Amino acid sequence: MITTLTETSNLTSLFLTLSAIIITLLIWYIKLSKKLNQYSSPLPPGPLGFPVVGSLLTLKPDLHSYFKSLAHTYGPILKLRLGSKLKIIITSPTLAHQVLKENDIVFANRDVLSITRSSVYGITNIVWTPYGPEWRMLRKVCVLKMLSNASLDAVCSDRRRVVRQGVNQLYNRVVLDQSPVEVGEHVFFTVLNLIMNMLWGGTVDVEEGASVGAEIREIINGISELMSKPNVSDFFPVLAWFDLQGISKKNRQLIQSFDRIVNRMISTRMKIEEDGGNGNNDFLQFLLRLKDEEDSKTPLTLTHVKSLLLDMVAGGTDTSTNTIEFAMAEIITHQT
Numbered sequence: 001m002i003t004t005l006t007e008t009s010n011l012t013s014l015f016l017t018l019s020a021i022i023i024t025l026l027i028w029y030i031k032l033s034k035k036l037n038q039y040s041s042p043l044p045p046g047p048l049g050f051p052v053v054g055s056l057l058t059l060k061p062d063l064h065s066y067f068k069s070l071a072h073t074y075g076p077i078l079k080l081r082l083g084s085k086l087k088i089i090i091t092s093p094t095l096a097h098q099v100l101k102e103n104d105i106v107f108a109n110r111d112v113l114s115i116t117r118s119s120v121y122g123i124t125n126i127v128w129t130p131y132g133p134e135w136r137m138l139r140k141v142c143v144l145k146m147l148s149n150a151s152l153d154a155v156c157s158d159r160r161r162v163v164r165q166g167v168n169q170l171y172n173r174v175v176l177d178q179s180p181v182e183v184g185e186h187v188f189f190t191v192l193n194l195i196m197n198m199l200w201g202g203t204v205d206v207e208e209g210a211s212v213g214a215e216i217r218e219i220i221n222g223i224s225e226l227m228s229k230p231n232v233s234d235f236f237p238v239l240a241w242f243d244l245q246g247i248s249k250k251n252r253q254l255i256q257s258f259d260r261i262v263n264r265m266i267s268t269r270m271k272i273e274e275d276g277g278n279g280n281n282d283f284l285q286f287l288l289r290l291k292d293e294e295d296s297k298t299p300l301t302l303t304h305v306k307s308l309l310l311d312m313v314a315g316g317t318d319t320s321t322n323t324i325e326f327a328m329a330e331i332i333t334h335q336t
Contacts, residue, residue: 026051026052030051043079043086044074044075044077044078044079044088045074045075045078045079046070046074046078046079046080046081046089047070047074047080049080049081052083053083053235054080054081054082054083054085055080055081055082056082056083056235059082067089067091068091070089070091071089071091071092076090076091076092076094076095077089077090077091077092077095078091082235083232083234083235083236084235084236084237084238085111085234085235105131108130108131108135109130109131110127110128111234112128113128113227113231113234114231114233114234114237114240114243114247114248115226115227115231115233115247115248115251116128117240118240118243118248118251118252119248119251119252119255120252120255120256120259121255121259121303121306121307121310122303124301124303124304124307125138125304125307125308125310125311126138126139126142126307126308126311127311127315133297133298134298136298137298137300138304138308141287141290141300141304141308142308145286145290146283146286146287146308151283151286154281155197155198155201155281155282155283158197158198158201159194159197159198161197162190162193162194162197163190163194165190165193166186166189166190166193166194169186169190170186183324183325183328184321184322184324184325187320187321187324187325188217188317188320188321189217191316191317191320191321192213192216192217192220192313192317193213195312195313195316195317196212196213196216196313197282198282198283198312199282199283199284199309199312199313200212200265200269200282200283200284201282212261212265215257215261216258216261216313219254219257219258219261220313220314220317220318222250222254223251223254223255223314224314224318226247226250226251226254229245229247231245231247232244232245233245233247233248255310258310259306262306262309262310265284266284266288266302266305269284269285269288270288273285273288283309283312284309287300287305287308287309288305291304291305
């Protein structure tokens, strides 16, 4: 009897202690938030949210519809607290023009994801690099050199060939076989094959290129899946070191696999150059030559080259696929 009373007393004491700690933390959080708001610039209106987690528990899958409903209540510009992060939502075309066009330099930097910070390449690509000399150098490489009319014309025949193959495959499945087509998957494979040919189509033969493409597909699918998952480390950066969901670890493994493929492509291209043969033109050849010729204060490193290649593969396939698939879904859903 005495033992039971002692255990009950201990449990009660533990419960009261934990309750006191939680209440103290909540009071501290509320007071700190009020104090910070006193010394910060006025914020736009927005939902109050819950302590600590903010509006994480009220988010809906269709974000565009969710933001539209919030705009009806709070106006075209509103705040949204997601964990410890404060987000500003713009829903007006006029305000979007001011942010993305008139004041694009002010809003150029992105909130870097946890998996990006912990990846093999780090923050060395054009997507996540802060605005400055390094970002301007990468933009110059992409826009003025890598994606210039002359560079694109050099791989025009390859692009035309891959697109025709994609159209023929679609025609055979729809018209001849009369089978349903997964639009997103078909577009993804077509765009991926197109980008693969542009990146290192002149470095590897057709058979090896198909093998590399299959490996890249798995890597990009894995990265896209990880990027689409809500990551606790992004909402609470203090927990990033623990990687509670294992997302950063899985992403590092995928990037390392991509790095091994790129290293193999680079070795093949350098061997072609050493043997005195130029091979066919591709972006990998262009980037390696540009790296060797670069003599500016902000040089193009091999890590930059690899990051740009990953940008082209991941950004090109994922963006094109999502855009076309979303457009098709909207057309089917809203036919009138």
